[in-house]
Structure formats: structure tokens, C-alpha cells
Amino acid sequence: MLKTYTYPRFDYAPSAEQRSGVVRRHPVVIVGAGPIGLTAALDCAARGLPAVLLDDNDTVSIGSRAVCYAKRPLEIWDRLGCADRMVKKGVSWKVGKVFFRDRLSYQFDLLPETGHKMPAMINLQQYYLEEYMIDQVLRQERIELRWKQKVISLRQEADHVVLTVETPDGVFAIEADWVIACDGANSDVRKMVGGEFTGHFFQDRFLIADVVMKADYPTERWFWFDPPFHPGQSALLHRQADDVWRIDFQLGREADATEEKKPERIIPRVRAMLGDDREFELEWASVYQFACRRIDNFRYGRVLFAGDAAHQVSPFGARGANTGVQDIDNLTWKLKLVMDGAAPLALLDTYDEERAFAADDNLMNSTRSTDFISPKSKASRRYRDAVLELAEDNAFARPLVNSGRLSKPTPYVRSSLNTPDEESFSGRTRLGANCDDAPIARDGAEGWLLNALGEGFTVLTFGAAPAREVTSGRIRAAVLAVGDDLMDRKGALAERYDGRPGTTYLIRPDQHVAARWRSFDTAKIERALARAVRA
Amino acid sequence: MELRGTANIDDPDGFYEELIDSQRNMSDEEAALMNCKLVLILANHIGDRTVLREALRRAGGQTR
Numbered sequence: 001m002l003k004t005y006t007y008p009r010f011d012y013a014p015s016a017e018q019r020s021g022v023v024r025r026h027p028v029v030i031v032g033a034g035p036i037g038l039t040a041a042l043d044c045a046a047r048g049l050p051a052v053l054l055d056d057n058d059t060v061s062i063g064s065r066a067v068c069y070a071k072r073p074l075e076i077w078d079r080l081g082c083a084d085r086m087v088k089k090g091v092s093w094k095v096g097k098v099f100f101r102d103r104l105s106y107q108f109d110l111l112p113e114t115g116h117k118m119p120a121m122i123n124l125q126q127y128y129l130e131e132y133m134i135d136q137v138l139r140q141e142r143i144e145l146r147w148k149q150k151v152i153s154l155r156q157e158a159d160h161v162v163l164t165v166e167t168p169d170g171v172f173a174i175e176a177d178w179v180i181a182c183d184g185a186n187s188d189v190r191k192m193v194g195g196e197f198t199g200h201f202f203q204d205r206f207l208i209a210d211v212v213m214k215a216d217y218p219t220e221r222w223f224w225f226d227p228p229f230h231p232g233q234s235a236l237l238h239r240q241a242d243d244v245w246r247i248d249f250q251l252g253r254e255a256d257a258t259e260e261k262k263p264e265r266i267i268p269r270v271r272a273m274l275g276d277d278r279e280f281e282l283e284w285a286s287v288y289q290f291a292c293r294r295i296d297n298f299r300y301g302r303v304l305f306a307g308d309a310a311h312q313v314s315p316f317g318a319r320g321a322n323t324g325v326q327d328i329d330n331l332t333w334k335l336k337l338v339m340d341g342a343a344p345l346a347l348l349d350t351y352d353e354e355r356a357f358a359a360d361d362n363l364m365n366s367t368r369s370t371d372f373i374s375p376k377s378k379a380s381r382r383y384r385d386a387v388l389e390l391a392e393d394n395a396f397a398r399p400l401v402n403s404g405r406l407s408k409p410t411p412y413v414r415s416s417l418n419t420p421d422e423e424s425f426s427g428r429t430r431l432g433a434n435c436d437d438a439p440i441a442r443d444g445a446e447g448w449l450l451n452a453l454g455e456g457f458t459v460l461t462f463g464a465a466p467a468r469e470v471t472s473g474r475i476r477a478a479v480l481a482v483g484d485d486l487m488d489r490k491g492a493l494a495e496r497y498d499g500r501p502g503t504t505y506l507i508r509p510d511q512h513v514a515a516r517w518r519s520f521d522t523a524k525i526e527r528a529l530a531r532a533v534r535a
Numbered sequence: 536m537e538l539r540g541t542a543n544i545d546d547p548d549g550f551y552e553e554l555i556d557s558q559r560n561m562s563d564e565e566a567a568l569m570n571c572k573l574v575l576i577l578a579n580h581i582g583d584r585t586v587l588r589e590a591l592r593r594a595g596g597q598t599r
Contacts, residue, residue, distance in 0.1 A: 387575060397575060
């Protein structure tokens with residue numbers, strides 16, 4: 001029982017199909033109602049796919065868990081209509097301080113650029129995040145959320161999947177055209193399809209504790225290497241909503257998880273860290289180990305894996321939930337086109353192509369952070385300490401300090417769905433990258449580019465548009481003309497997209513850049529559109 | 536740029552003495568830490584990743 005939060009209990013209800021004993025076929029079944037499964041359900045609803053969402057529990061995340069949510073997932077949740085509450089409740093921060101032993105080594109500012117709707121990063125307990133998404137799911141007619149439903153076996157047929165589900169009323173079968181498995185790092189579904197899940201398992205144990213306290217500390221991320229209150233290890237202090245503070249302690253390889261979880265062990269640690277006798281109450285604690293690994297293929301027949309079920313990273317950099325949300329963003333529009341017969345099945349193979357590429361990028365970053373935070377040899381610890389000692393007075397050493405590289409979306413630079421650039425583009429936008437947001441005006445009202453992009457493909461063109469839409473087969477792309485449909489009063493669009501008269505972007509339904517040119521050429525856009533859906 | 540293989544240090548004996556002297560009053564551990572700092576400072580001065588990789592290789596390290 002938490003002092004600042006009461007876990008909701010959602011009622012189990014037997015489904016009509018279980019009561020009747022008649023097996024039903026559903027277009028999409030999603031396994032696991034964590035942040036990724038809930039995002040999948042909302043994205044299915046947004047794209048017009050009815051879905052059944054199964055969860056083996058009946059409440060939200062126990063404990064604050066993921067905590068840090070980055071700008072790109074917030075933009076995706078904004079598209080799905082639930083980011084405002086998260087941002088409002090969450091704590092935005094931008095300054096990070098790094099301490100080495102008893103000294104401030106250096107501090108950084110995320111320096112979030114203005115002209116984006118969403119903040120760079122928010123901290124929010126995972127239970128709030130899930131609660132807000134569940135509220136949103138319950139408003140969707142296309143989504144059926146079922147609690148206390150555990151998938152116990154799975155069989156793939158030629159054109160569907162048969163799931164055996166256990167509920168308080170017994171066991172029954174349910175069929176799905178497609179299954180999206182979001183059942184976490186210990187995914188049962190992954191085991192059922194025989195997916196390989198390989199990588200590195202780390203021996204270090206970490207304690208996370210949520211404490212409630214009234215503290216006038218600034219809203220900053222504080223990271224300690226080898227602090228006097230916790231010698232030889234690292235520690236992290238982060239603020240969450242409701243005066244709840246997240247504290248992470250690295251415990252080392254030999255720590256006893258059961259012992260370390262006891263309040264009589266945790267409270268003295270926290271007291272030593274705070275360094276005074278301020279009042280605090282322990283809210284929740286957990287000891288964990290982690291692994292850096294991923295599934296060998298994100299698609300097994302008609303079963304698609306997303307989130308921790310597909311990849312597990314170290315917690316440094318907040319790359320777990322954040323990247324999982326982007327899996328769904330990549331998957332759902334492809335699934336919809338394939339299910340509608342508007343794109344070939346091969347489009348779904350690019351889900352693995354693009355998201356395995358992103359997972360590898362995340363794994364690389366999180367492994368590098370782990371090697372800095374938790375060096376595996378004396379020699380590597382010495383280099384780490386040398387960097388930290390130098391950082392205080394030497395600007396050159398600061399970029400080498402790695403206390404977690406915060407999650408950023410991976411641009412699909414090598415994707416087979418991209419049409420390679422024929423002309424040169426300067427500026428930051430890369431082919432395959434997600435679109436940067438920018439302030440715009442539409443019908444006289446201030447707004448945001450990402451909100452102006454439609455659910456489908458969009459052709460964004462600077463200047464007069466020769467057409468209102470471009471089509472290829474059954475795929476349509478709506479044309480948005482800058483200077484006509486939307487106004488770039490602040491010039492941010494032109495700057496961020498290297499936009500000159502004629503510059504034209506083809507933007508995918510997940511808001512990634514598929515192609516771009518210096519002039520509006522309908523034939524070229526049609527070809528790029530076909531390529532972007534593997535037609 | 537290529538990693539220089541020919542002698543480039545003025546007064547080699549004087550430099551060597553200066554290098555050894557710089558660690559004269561240090562324990563092995565202190566000297567090892569200083570060596571790490573020295574590597575980082577010089578590596579940053581060089582900057583060129585190809586040259587740095589060649590130096591790692593020539594020093595007997597594993598390289599990609």
C-alpha cells in the first residue's frame with residue numbers, strides 16, 4: 001500500500017465467448033496491458049483495428065518502475081490522445097549533475113529547444129502512466145480490455161493463431177488473425193513460439209527505492225559515482241510526482257537481494273545519502289538485475305513482439321519503455337495496411353528490419369553506459385575514474401562521462417522503405433528519421449506540425465502544391481502545403497527541414513521521413529509511396 | 536593523417552627523464568591513474584579516430 005497512490009482494481013468479467021463456449025476469431029489480440037500493450041491497443045483503435053487486450057493481472061504497475069519518459073513516446077501518446085495528462089502530472093527536468101566522490105564533477109543542461117509541443121523528458125510513476133492509458137482505452141469502442149486472462153499456450157495455423165487462455169472461470173480458446181506480444185522480458189509468448197532471446201546478463205544488483213519527502217532540492221537529476229555515503233558504487237536521485245523521489249543504489253555483484261530489500265537496510269542508506277535528519281517515508285523498493293538482449297526476430301509468423309518481450313536493455317538512459325512505444329508506432333500502421341490488403345505481407349518484415357536496427361542501437365548505448373557505470377575490470381575502472389577526475393576542470397573529458405545516454409529515437413537511415421536522396425539536404429532532418437515537431441499556424445490558430453500530420457501518409461511541401469493528394473494502388477497521401485494549408489510564421493519548419501520553395505517530404509503514418517526532393521514531382525512521390533509499403 | 540612512426544621528440548633523453556620524474560613520488564596505483572589521464576589528454580589532442588585506432592593496435596591492444 002502506497003501513501004501517495006491507491007492501486008485501482010479492475011473487475012474480472014468472463015467474456016461472452018468463454019460463457020458460450022463458441023470460439024471467436026478476433027482481428028488482433030494483444031497480450032499484456034503494460035505501457036506497450038496499452039499503447040498497442042490505443043494505436044490499433046486509432047488506425048481502425050478492433051483488438052482484444054489480455055492481462056494476467058487486474059491492476060496497474062506495482063511500483064514506479066520505468067519513471068522517465070522521453071519526448072518521442074510523449075509525441076506518440078499525444079497522437080493517441082493521452083499525453084496531456086502525463087505531462088501535466090509528470091515532472092519535467094533538464095539539469096543533470098554528476099558527482100564523483102564528494103565533489104561536483106560537472107553539470108549538464110538538456111537545453112530543450114523551444115518550439116516543440118512535448119518536453120524533452122518527464123518523470124512519472126509508471127502506475128499513473130498506465131492508469132491514464134487505461135482510461136483512454138476504456139473510451140475506445142474497438143478495444144476490449146480483459147483482466148485476469150493468462151495465455152497458457154499458443155498454436156499457429158496457416159492464417160490465424162489459436163490461444164489457450166486461463167481465467168478464474170477456467171480455460172478456453174480464442175483465435176486471432178494477429179497477436180501482438182507485449183508480455184515483458186519474461187514473455188511466455190516468446191517461449192511458446194521458441195524465440196531466441198540472447199545477449200548479456202549483468203551480475204550487478206541495483207536497489208530502487210521510492211521515498212516520500214518534502215525537499216526543496218531543485219528538480220534535477222543527480223548522479224553519484226563512488227559517493228562517500230555509498231563507497232565504490234553509484235547512486236541516482238530523481239524527482240517524481242507527488243513529492244516522491246526515486247533513489248537508485250548500485251549494490252555490486254555480491255549483494256543479497258532479500259536482505260537489501262528490507263526497510264532496516266534501506267532506511268540507513270537513504271539517511272546517509274540525504275545527509276541530514278529530514279523526514280522521509282519509504283514508499284516502495286525493489287532489487288533488480290538486468291540483461292541486454294533481444295529476440296532473434298520480431299515476427300514469428302502471425303505473432304509480433306514489442307517492448308521488453310522483444311528486447312531488454314539496462315536501465316541507464318531510460319531506453320526500455322521508451323523504445324517499446326516506438327516499436328508499436330512502427331508496427332501498427334503496417335499491420336493495418338497488410339490486414340486491409342493494401343500492402344503485401346512483406347511490409348511486416350520491415351517491422352523486424354527497422355525495430356531490430358533500433359534495438360541494436362539501444363543495446364549498444366545501454367551496454368556502453370553500463371560499462372562506464374559498472375566497470376568490469378580494475379583497468380577499466382581506472383579509466384572511468386580518470387575521466388571523472390578530469391571532467392571537473394577539463395571540458396574535453398565531460399562528453400566521455402556516461403551516466404546513461406538518454407533515450408532518443410533511432411532514425412531508420414538504412415531502411416529498405418526509404419527512397420534514397422537524389423539531392424542534397426542540409427539541416428538536422430535525416431532520411432528515415434522521425435519528424436521534428438515545429439510550431440505552425442493553421443486556419444489562423446497556433447498549433448504543431450505533428451498534430452497537423454494525418455493518420456496516413458502525408459506529403460509536406462513548401463510552396464504551391466500541384467495536387468491535393470498522391471496515390472499509389474490503395475495508398476493515399478494527403479498533401480499539406482506550407483504557406484497555404486499551414487503557416488510557418490516562426491520559420492522553424494523551414495529551418496528544421498531545410499525547406500526552400502519546392503522542397504517536398506513524403507512522411508509515413510508513423511511520422512518518419514520516407515523520401516524527399518527539391519521539387520514536387522508526382523511520379524516520383526508515387527514510386528516512393530509504393531516503395532514505402534513494399535508494393 | 537597517419538600515425539607517425541619516426542622519432543618526433545626533441546631531446547629524447549630529457550623527455551624520458553621528465554616522464555619518469557613526473558611519477559617519482561607516486562604509488563603504482565597513483566601512477567596508473569595518472570597514465571590513464573595522460574592517455575585521455577593526448578588522445579583528445581590527436582582526435583583523429585584512425586590515428587588513435589592505429590596507436591591502440593601498435594601498443595598491442597585489440598582493435599576492431
